[in-house]
Amino acid sequence: MFTIEKKTKGLMRAGVIHTPHGDIATPAFVPVATKATIKSLTPEQVSSLGAQVILANTYHLYLQPGDELIRHAGGFGTFMGWRGPTMTDSGGFQAFSLGAAFGTGISKLLKKNDELILPEAVADIEDRETEQEKKVARLAKIDRDGVMFRSYLDGSAHYFTPEKSIEIQHNLGADIIFAFDECTSPTESVHYQREALDRTHVWAKRSLLHHQEKKSQQALFGIVQGGRHEELRRASATTLGAMDFAGFGIGGSFAKEDMGKAVRWVNELLPSDRPRHLLGIGEPADIFDAVSNGCDLFDCVAPTRNARTGTLYTSHGKINILNNQFITDFSPIDSSCGCYTCRTYTRAYLAHLFRAKEMLAATLASIHNLYYIVHMVASIRESILNDSFNAYRDSFFQNYQS
């Protein structure tokens, strides 16, 4: 399903992923449509801003409106009116976001100033249960067999096993689906990371077996974990790389400053003939870093979430359109941007829409941010094909950081 068009001396490459709903030219950015919608945008807008493929979420669509209903609708792409390729995440991220991260503000990316505090450094999963009980009730609890999720909608309990996740993803009908994994918190101890990784590997195997038994035509990607630890990351890449996955996700927690390094450990070992998707990463610097270390696909909520909260990408860095200075700024968000928003509206108008809390603010900002990231990745691809990646990267950051 994956054709490599150009390979550099290192790990970097440009290629094409073939799916029943069309090709994906890689490296590519994948907008996130968690609940079968790119928040505030129509599929037509998403498509015309240049996105090739979108990613929805298993846990969310299982809860609402239900995967059976989506199966009847013909899959989530058809359901939402998106004609291109689709992906679904397995729900493994919710083991983190509704588990260890719930109510704590912990990000999957530990910033270098976070002092590497390890509040989660509890021995193993059994002791952890009692530790968890002491805290605010989490919505996800992990055991050896799977994850108990509590619905954020009505509190009801739902148990996900690898088989369950795969079944739901079969119903959701995406072209590319992911094995059920445990996304760990970057604050976990090495001991816990190792334990979780063992679990993820067992779950990967079970996901794959179940997928093969059901003879689904969807492409199943396995997910590499291992936190910030080289030994674990390499072990995971080796273990998963030996399995018959159509591609690979690289997931979980990183230290912000050495994410590129962690990705390299993994991509050096993964089979190079299959696509690699870096899960949940999407800031420009991180994408450049990951592409140069061999990643082909990126999904991230950053462009759309930032857009909704007023942070907009420009060629000179991010701006917060809610800042006072933009009230009377009649220039476009980014004068070198070709998106619909920048061609049509001013910063002052966007600032007004945000301050007035008008819905169009989210739409116009999302169009811009997605266009910006999608086209940045597309330009990266072009630069790989033209042997000018380094030059492009250098000129990009010369502007971006100024």
Add this chain to the structure above:
RNA sequence: GCGCAGGUGGCAGAGUGGUCAAUUGCACCUGACUGUAAAUCAGGCGCCCUACGGGCUACGGGGGUUCAAAUCCCUCCCUGCGCA
């Protein structure tokens, strides 16, 4: 003109002798956001300072009572409602 009710920080609106530089909401200022629990969240928001602390000026104006007043009294001004 008489009667009643009111005048509190940009706005709305608490407080009704000390713990009040004054609850809260909005507005405003700034920050955060990386497989979406998110059209969200956090902090700031009288002035000044050697700022964990201290000083000054403030609750329509003026005057008074009190150790102490946004809170009590007098007076003036203003607003709303009712009656003339």
